[in-house]
Amino acid sequence: MELYKTNQLSIYNSLSKDKEKFTPIHAGNVGMYVCGPTVYSNVHLGNVRTFMSFDMVFRYLKHLGFKVRYVRNITDAGHLENDADVGEDKISKKARLEEIEPMEVVQRYTVDFHNILNLFNFLPPSIEPTATGHIIEQIELIQTIIDNGFGYIVNGSVYFDVHKYNETNDYGILSKRKLEDLIHNTRALDGQSDKKNPQDFALWKRAEPQHIMKWPSPWSDGFPGWHLECTAMSTKYLGEQFDIHGGGMDLKFPHHECEIAQNVAAKGTAPVNYWMHANMLEMNGQRMSKSTGNIINPDQLLTGENDKFSKGFSPNVIRFFMMQSSYRSILDLTDAGLLASEKGFNRLMDAVSSLSKLEISKATSKMASETIASLKLKFYEAMNDDFNTPILIAHLFDGVSLINKLKAGTETISETDLNNLKSLLHTFIFDILGLTTISEVNEGTDKLEGTISLLIELRNQARANKDFAMSDKIRDELLAFGIQLKDGKDGTTFSLS
RNA sequence: GGCAUCUUGGCCGAGUGGCUAGGCAGAGGUCUGCAAAACCUUCUACAGCGGUUCGAAUCCGCUAGAUGCCUCCA
Structure with a gap:
């Protein structure tokens, strides 16, 4: 029997701001969409954290026996640089700077992204669609939104009419914002905009002549707005309604809010049952982000070639460090924190590797057998509670303590129970947390x-x-x-x- | 300025009304030629003030501080 039938998973839903029992739309099947990276520069460690959180979610859902379709897109059609009409495509800007083809930029950083994720032992998503591969779907989606009266055309660009939408729907349902507050707090610049209201967002942008990434459309040669691709691709691969949508906390508004609005405007239904948001990574107390420059690339942390950390840390240690905090908490990357995690991780791995060298007894001692039974319960209990990996890890160390007692001979274990313990630990440490055994020595x-x-x-x-x-x-x-x-x-x- | 979130012991980091989180560091011990490593045991909490309650780190209010979003960002 599938494990999900005996394990009731709860997920914190950003929409309700509460933990909810997870029930997929189609029993036994889960559709999950996660907003992927914009491939215009090297992926940094903050990006890695978000994707790692959902990698863990994907792993646990699969472990529970769900058939999961996990879609994580690649954004390779540039978003606008800003909300002003003079916005420039991020990808093409980078291309001009480096004097290469836009798709060369896309290719370079997509490969970099995959390489980094492989280092951290990520499972590949089921589908990894690209925005440029779905221009037709996006154009169709825009047309539907226009037909339904929620989009308007100005000078070859198409905008989403947020005010009209809000008359019959709740724009702000996810981010808990009120449109009137947004109106008051919009830093209105000047009258350059084609938009009826500053809160409106672009569905299609007419390209300037020098703009190199552009496609023909009924409205102009241009490019899709930046919220649109996720709606188009999630609908195509997961349906108009699906189970889980994930992404970084910073995407909640406006990106995910706009996704909901687009879906409702086009299909009449809210797209997602469970919205999950992974929290931000800080480094030395300040948020890691491209715009502030407080970033570290994964390879700099791995090699230790940086001015912020005392040494390099292995991908496993970094993964363990991240799994030691809840995906919903802000996590501060510090030297002391990583050093502490490194020691803990090594202790865990030492215990696990000593499992195969344990002496087998005829019978399992009472304490050992009770511990093994309770470990199993506690592992699942932790993960069923909104993927609580820190609690899981706390209980893994109870396992370490048991192994050390077995090693010392104060407790005994039978062959069957040893195999059970081994497989239990392997499942949670390797399959679900995604850690790997470290081969400390490789060549030579x-x-x-x-x-x-x-x-x-x-x-x-x-x-x-x-x-x-x-x-x-x-x-x-x-x-x-x-x-x-x-x-x-x-x-x-x-x-x- | 608006809207959110957060403030736990030396550090990191769980926990939502009564029951030991865990890791690292510190202390004591076992082992050792001495160490290191490993293992065992163990101390230090819940920002401040007020309220609700038999009982609050956990609920409510106020104060102080931090962070995020409001513009591209995972």
């Missing part, structure tokens, strides 16, 4: 291992002869190279730092 492993084994042997001989000057010299100098010897009961092992 055999040679290095052989060399160190020899040194360990020499050191142990020296120790046996009470030549501590020599044994300490070997130990200390290896440490200086970043090779740490660890004396345990069953001999000496080493790790690379």
Whole structure:
């Protein structure tokens, strides 16, 4: 039987601002759409956090036995640079700067995006559609909105009539804004705009002659407005109504608000049952964002080649760090935080890898068997409660504690129970959290291992002869190279730092 | 200026009315030739003030501070 039948998942719905029991529209199937990146520059770590949150959600939904169609778009038709009419396409601006074709920019940063996500062990989405591949769908959608009376044409551009829409619908239903407040707080610039009202947003923009990314349409040679692609693609692949729509918190308004309005205007229905918003990543107390320049690219953090962190951190450590906080909380990326996570992560992985070396007993001790049963319950309970990965991790460390007791021999475990424990931990650590076993040594492993084994042997001989000057010299100098010897009961092992 | 969200121990970070979160650091211990590593045990909380309640970190109000959105952003 599928796990979702016995596990009632709750999801915090931004729409109701409350946790709700999750029931998909079609039993056993889940449609999930997540707003992907605009590929005009390298993806930064804040982007990675959002997508990682939904990667975890995708993994858990699949684990529960749902058949999930996960759609994450690539925005390769540039958004407007700003809301003024003189806005410029982001992609084409970048292309002009670098003197390359727009699609070359798109290709470069799409590849970069995929490479980064692969480093962090992301599962690929079921469909990864591009905005430029769906121009026809977007044009059709605009026509429907115009036909339904919610779009108007000015100088070859098409705008969404927010005021008209709000007469019969609630513009602000998601972001809890009131149109009148928006009117009062709009920084009205000047009368240059073609728009009837500043709150209106573009569905189609006529391109200036020098604009290089443009397509023919009934209204002008131009390009689609920036909220439109998600509506067009989510409708195409998930239907007019689907289960989950995710994205960064910063997209809630106006982007997601506009998506709802477009869908209602075109199809008469609200598109999404559960809106999920992943919170922002800060770095040293300030939000990571392209516009403020407070950003770090993943490879800079991985290699340690930056002026903000004391060393490089592995993708697993970064993933573990992110999973230690709730996807709905602001997370502050700091050196101290990463160092703490690194130690915790290593402790967890040491315990897991020692599972295969545990001694098997005939019977499982009472304490061990009770712990295993309660761990399983608590793992699911945590994840069923709006994907509470920090609580899950807290309970994983209860598992670590059990493993250490088994290792020490204070508790015993049977082969069957050991296999159960192993598979339980593997499921949650690797399949659901998406962590991987770290291979600390890669190339030249055999040679290095052989060399160190020899040194360990020499050191142990020296120790046996009470030549501590020599044994300490070997130990200390290896440490200086970043090779740490660890004396345990069953001999000496080493790790690379 | 408007609208939201947040403020937990040395640091990070869960938790929504009574029951130990967890990680890191610190302290004590086991192990060790000494260490390191590992493991065991363990201390320090709920921004301030007022209210509701038998009982509040958790609900309400006020004050202070932080952040986000209101313009492209995950």
